[in-house]
Amino acid sequence: MTLRPAAPETGIVFHRLDAGADIPALWTNTVNATLCTMLSNGEGLEIKTVEHLMAALAGCGVDNAIVELDAAEVPAMDGSAAPFVALIDRCGIVAQDAPRRAIKVLKPVEVAAGSARVALLPDQGFSMSFEIEFENPLIRSQEMAVTFEPGVFRSELCRARSFGMLEDVERLRAAGLVQGGSLENAVVVSGDRVLNRGGLRYADEFVRHKMLDALGDLYLAGAPIIGHFRGSRSGHAHTRLLLAALFADRDAWCATTLADTGELPAIVWPERQRAHA
Numbered sequence: 463m464t465l466r467p468a469a470p471e472t473g474i475v476f477h478r479l480d481a482g483a484d485i486p487a488l489w490t491n492t493v494n495a496t497l498c499t500m501l502s503n504g505e506g507l508e509i510k511t512v513e514h515l516m517a518a519l520a521g522c523g524v525d526n527a528i529v530e531l532d533a534a535e536v537p538a539m540d541g542s543a544a545p546f547v548a549l550i551d552r553c554g555i556v557a558q559d560a561p562r563r564a565i566k567v568l569k570p571v572e573v574a575a576g577s578a579r580v581a582l583l584p585d586q587g588f589s590m591s592f593e594i595e596f597e598n599p600l601i602r603s604q605e606m607a608v609t610f611e612p613g614v615f616r617s618e619l620c621r622a623r624s625f626g627m628l629e630d631v632e633r634l635r636a637a638g639l640v641q642g643g644s645l646e647n648a649v650v651v652s653g654d655r656v657l658n659r660g661g662l663r664y665a666d667e668f669v670r671h672k673m674l675d676a677l678g679d680l681y682l683a684g685a686p687i688i689g690h691f692r693g694s695r696s697g698h699a700h701t702r703l704l705l706a707a708l709f710a711d712r713d714a715w716c717a718t719t720l721a722d723t724g725e726l727p728a729i730v731w732p733e734r735q736r737a738h739a
């Protein structure tokens with residue numbers, strides 16, 4: 463994978479070198495996939511697992527970039543966004559001579575399916591809250607809320623890794639859906655134990671990773687969102703449905719621009735403090 467600069471108004475565009483085709487990183491180009499977020503051009507060309515890279519681009523404030531790939535999947539790396547953030551930091555980003563587009567949420571939009579619930583609410587700046595509930599004795603219920611002030615993405619979310627239960631990993635491996643060493647690119651939990659040497663990066667790494675996923679999936683709106691995202695027991699498919707619901711209601715959002723504040727979604731609003739629930 464290679465990240466390349468792009469002109470203003472390009473947005474994030476994936477380019478499959480092996481197929482010579484582009485797929486813009488937009489929710490309208492996603493297809494239903496349970497384990498990851500998958501882009502498709504509708505003609506059989508797919509790109510799997512875009513969510514952690516999209517979270518890195520959102521968190522670092524990259525509005526325009528070409529993502530070149532020679533395969534159908536973004537490298538898993540360590541299962542978090544941190545390796546991508548490190549690469550972006552090393553090459554640096556530049557301000558472009560154009561206003562930064564954003565999407566402002568004007569009224570609440572909610573999607574519920576079973577016990578999962580996702581919502582976008584009007585807010586100043588961008589903030590997220592998330593709660594998860596697992597039967598697993600180590601994970602149980604966790605909740606967290608963040609407001610994206612400068613540095614918050616890097617310190618609180620970008621290092622949180624994907625996770626899975628050992629029994630699921632074994633089942634997926636038997637079905638040929640995972641290859642390679644799972645412990646290198648995910649936290650693997652068995653009962654109340656973490657099998658990875660070194661344990662967890664945060665005591666509540668699980669809910670933080672769910673927020674990272676949601677951040678990446680929301681960036682498929684095509685621009686940063688000004689509003690509050692609330693997720694409860696939700697996954698990629700719910701966030702996708704939420705964007706569909708938002709854009710289906712013309713009164714629920716408006717296109718706007720932001721003054722350049724450097725780190726994004728650090729649309730900085732100093733009156734709100736980061737809060738851990």
Ligand SMILES: [Zn+2]
Nearest residue numbers: 513624671675
């Ligand atoms: Zn993930």
